[in-house]
Amino acid sequence: MSFQPGKVWTYDEYAALPEDAKRYEVIEGELVEMSAPNVRHQDILLWVAVQLYQHVAAFGGGRVFVAPLDVVLSNINVVQPDVLFVADSDQDRITAPNLQGAPTLAVEVLSDAGHDRVRKRRLYEQFGVQEYWIVDPHTERVEVYRIEGGTFSEATVLEAGATLTTGLLPGLELDVETLLADGL
Secondary structure, three states: OOOOOOOOOOHHHHHOOOOOOOEEEEEOOEEEEEOOOOHHHHHHHHHHHHHHHHHHHHHOOEEEEEOOOOEEEEOOEEEOOOEEEEEHHHHHHEOOOOEEOOOOEEEEEOOOHHHHHHHHHHHHHHOOOOEEEEEEOOOOEEEEEEEEOOEEOOOEEEEOOOEEOOOOOOOOOEEHHHHOOOOO
16 A cells, blocks of 8 residues: 555545455544554453443443444545444434444544544544543543543543543443553
């Protein structure tokens, strides 16, 4: 795949890319190649996804997905959150090939701080993601951003000993120490 400096990529061009075993996102028209996640990243991703899925299976409220699933925020913004939750009220965004619009909750296991903390955080805020969790296995913490008045509030930072809860899924309680455990 050859990247063309200055080219603005659209969703249709992105969707037409040949299968090459690589993952890409489109951020403000820039095609961004995503590196393969490491084992700890995948352990955390799977643990979070299973906890959300089990909660939704037991209590309802929406649907849970894991990457790779295209989230088409706009024609020049296509992302693949590690884990995402779409509330019942947002189910109209789910289509057979992708999600057309913001998920209710996006979860990223930090792999590139500039990408996840800056670029994707800005996009998630701009397109109305209600809650954004950044799980940082390096600093052993979870940053939780919640939309308030159209913008993300300052991050609530949770470390070992804390419990992660969300008003989006009443009754869900995630032990942060377990979430961040190495070798789940």
